[in-house]
Amino acid sequence: MDFVLPRKKTLGAVFAAGVVVAAAAAALLLWQGLPNGRAAAADAPPLSQVPQVAIPDSDMAALAQLRDAVQDEPHAIDASLNQRILAGKLDGLIGGALSPSQRDILSDGVITFAEYQKAETAWHVCMANAGLSVLPMHLNGVALFNQSIISGPSREGLDSEDARCSHEYTGAIELVWSQVVASLGSKMAQIQRQALSTCVAHNPAYTAHDCMIAVSNATDTTGFFGNNGSSPPPPP
Numbered sequence: 001m002d003f004v005l006p007r008k009k010t011l012g013a014v015f016a017a018g019v020v021v022a023a024a025a026a027a028l029l030l031w032q033g034l035p036n037g038r039a040a041a042a043d044a045p046p047l048s049q050v051p052q053v054a055i056p057d058s059d060m061a062a063l064a065q066l067r068d069a070v071q072d073e074p075h076a077i078d079a080s081l082n083q084r085i086l087a088g089k090l091d092g093l094i095g096g097a098l099s100p101s102q103r104d105i106l107s108d109g110v111i112t113f114a115e116y117q118k119a120e121t122a123w124h125v126c127m128a129n130a131g132l133s134v135l136p137m138h139l140n141g142v143a144l145f146n147q148s149i150i151s152g153p154s155r156e157g158l159d160s161e162d163a164r165c166s167h168e169y170t171g172a173i174e175l176v177w178s179q180v181v182a183s184l185g186s187k188m189a190q191i192q193r194q195a196l197s198t199c200v201a202h203n204p205a206y207t208a209h210d211c212m213i214a215v216s217n218a219t220d221t222t223g224f225f226g227n228n229g230s231s232p233p234p235p236p
Helices: 012-016 025-032 058-071 079-086 098-105 114-130 156-169 171-180 182-202 208-219
Strands: 004-006 146-151
Touching: 012 058, 058 114, 058 182, 079 098, 079 171, 098 114, 098 156, 098 171, 098 208, 114 156, 114 171, 171 182, 182 208
Parallel strands: none
Antiparallel strands: 004 146
16 A cells, blocks of 8 residues: 655754744644644545635735745744754754755855755655655745655655755755744744634634635645744754
């Protein structure tokens, strides 16, 4: 039997850096039991079984503006964080010694969306070259790539290839990029909390679980954990 593993590119690296989970923790318990903060989209109820949620146009416009800035501007990397990565002090966090491809991206102290996309694409190709079937990349509502793997028959083999490809192409890049999208993530979390509260209040026939799924669908953020509105501190 083949495995289908949604490998969600969420703010997992941010959590490793010490981000606090959003105030809507009760509803977010849906994801907290899953490994590495990755949500299995296949476990979500069909759209017909969750309430419909409308996000105000002003909120969607604010999110779009932040996403545009993330994708259009070069971003200075936190100097302390970058120095520790380049000096090998975070090798345990990024899956091993920094690879040449990632060092090449980080060495100038600046990261762009194109470089982040390049790293994620390289991971995608690496997994495909290992004989795994990888679904098309998808950029979600918080400017992070979701990627899903169809593989078999060994989950252990899939995890091993994921670790290898991540070490080579994305371990450090995802850690750095998670800080780039922190402001967008904070705004998204704020909007999600308000939408969740409204959904629960107006849909008594549904659970908070159902409303959180609906909010995630409306904001294209399946598996996203919001933070408490502050930027993540660099890892110790």
